[in-house]
Amino acid sequence: MEQKKVTIAHLQEKKKNGDKITMMTAYDYPTAGLVDQAGIDTILVGDSLGMVMLGYESTVPVTMDDMIHHCKAVCRGAKSGFIIGDMPFMSYQVSIEKAIENAGRFIKEAGCDCVKLEGGSEMAPVTRAIVDAGIPVCAHIGLTPQTATKLSGFKVQGKDAESARELVQSAKDLEKAGAFLIVMECIPDLVAARITEELNIPTIGIGAGKDCDGQVLVYHDLVGLFERFTPKFVKQYVNLAPKIREALIQFKEEVESGAFPGPEHGFAMKAEEAEKI
Ligand code: KIV
Numbered sequence: 468m469e470q471k472k473v474t475i476a477h478l479q480e481k482k483k484n485g486d487k488i489t490m491m492t493a494y495d496y497p498t499a500g501l502v503d504q505a506g507i508d509t510i511l512v513g514d515s516l517g518m519v520m521l522g523y524e525s526t527v528p529v530t531m532d533d534m535i536h537h538c539k540a541v542c543r544g545a546k547s548g549f550i551i552g553d554m555p556f557m558s559y560q561v562s563i564e565k566a567i568e569n570a571g572r573f574i575k576e577a578g579c580d581c582v583k584l585e586g587g588s589e590m591a592p593v594t595r596a597i598v599d600a601g602i603p604v605c606a607h608i609g610l611t612p613q614t615a616t617k618l619s620g621f622k623v624q625g626k627d628a629e630s631a632r633e634l635v636q637s638a639k640d641l642e643k644a645g646a647f648l649i650v651m652e653c654i655p656d657l658v659a660a661r662i663t664e665e666l667n668i669p670t671i672g673i674g675a676g677k678d679c680d681g682q683v684l685v686y687h688d689l690v691g692l693f694e695r696f697t698p699k700f701v702k703q704y705v706n707l708a709p710k711i712r713e714a715l716i717q718f719k720e721e722v723e724s725g726a727f728p729g730p731e732h733g734f735a736m737k738a739e740e741a742e743k744i
Contacts, residue, residue: 470547473508475581475603475647478549481508481680482669488681490551490650490671491689494520494537498686499544509648509671510548511583511683512538514555514613518695519687526612529555531569538577551605551648552579556613559584563596570597570604583650585611587637591644598645606641608634609675610653621698623674625654631661638662638670650683651675653700674700 481488490509493499494516502510516537517529538552552573559566566584573579581603584590594604609624618624625631635658638649649670651659656676663670663679672679684701687693691706721727 470503470506472547473549475549478508478648478669482667488669488671490681490683492516492683492686493541493545494686496540496544499541499548502686503545503548507548508681509551509683510541510545511551512541512553512579513583513685514553515685517555519685519693525615527556531555531558531572534558535572535577538573538579542578549581550579551581551583552577554582554584559590559593559597563593566593567597567600567602570600570602574602581605581647583607585613587633588640591640594641594644594646603648604644604646605648605650606638606646607650607652608637608641608654609651612652621653623653623655625658631655631658634658635662635665638666642666642668651679674698 478488488509489507490511491502491505491507492511492513492515493502494512499510512534514526514529514534516533517523517526520537521529521533523529534552534555538550542550554566554569554573558569570582573582582597583605584594584597585607587608590606594606597604610618610621612621615621625634634651634654638651641649647668649662649666649668651662651670651672653674656678659670659672659675660678669680671681671683673683685693688697688701689704691703691708694708697703718727
């Protein structure tokens, strides 16, 4: 049965009814199809692709062209999931005009449904401008990997009362600026629960406890395809890397021993034709 396209109204309805929202990252056509078939509500083409797909140390080097390339593939593979294109570092900070132009590329060129951008209250004006241009915005507060250096590393945010209050204020400012969804990364469960309670828009947690309106994980972490490190908040549902390695080793051995390809993998030719060669 064909699944219906997820909409902003559908996500809002889920929050109202207390039904959890699911979000998963995807960066290519086959994964987008799998995520969609699983019935996951929203697909995030995260700039985490810089690390898990392109091998960078952080998300900072990711470019607009990298993002558009991967978003296009995801949009071809997903039919029902609401697709979020992640704006890379320096694509929305330089000027409001540049931010609108780049946000527009995610929608016009790649076919995404909305964009996501990192930052707190300071990002309210740019959020407002993109929303006013007709593009839905998903906010992202807490640990914001693009500015991890400014945060002195990949650390849990909002651990003391003052910074927790700032996070609550940021969430409110971004909602007021028109964001329809907000990702909260690596913040104490209690702070995430408070924000979820105080906002009308749905909250999506990653390392933010179970009281958020929904949860997101990076696909490569969930299926065990990123082996460099595993953050505390990750649950690995399957460990594919050893299985894939095993299959590759078996292929190598069978080619070297002559066991592959077998007659069943080849194409026969009629004997009378063969004689004429
Ligand atoms: O880039 C990404 O995948 C993200 C998630 C970790 C929320 O921003």
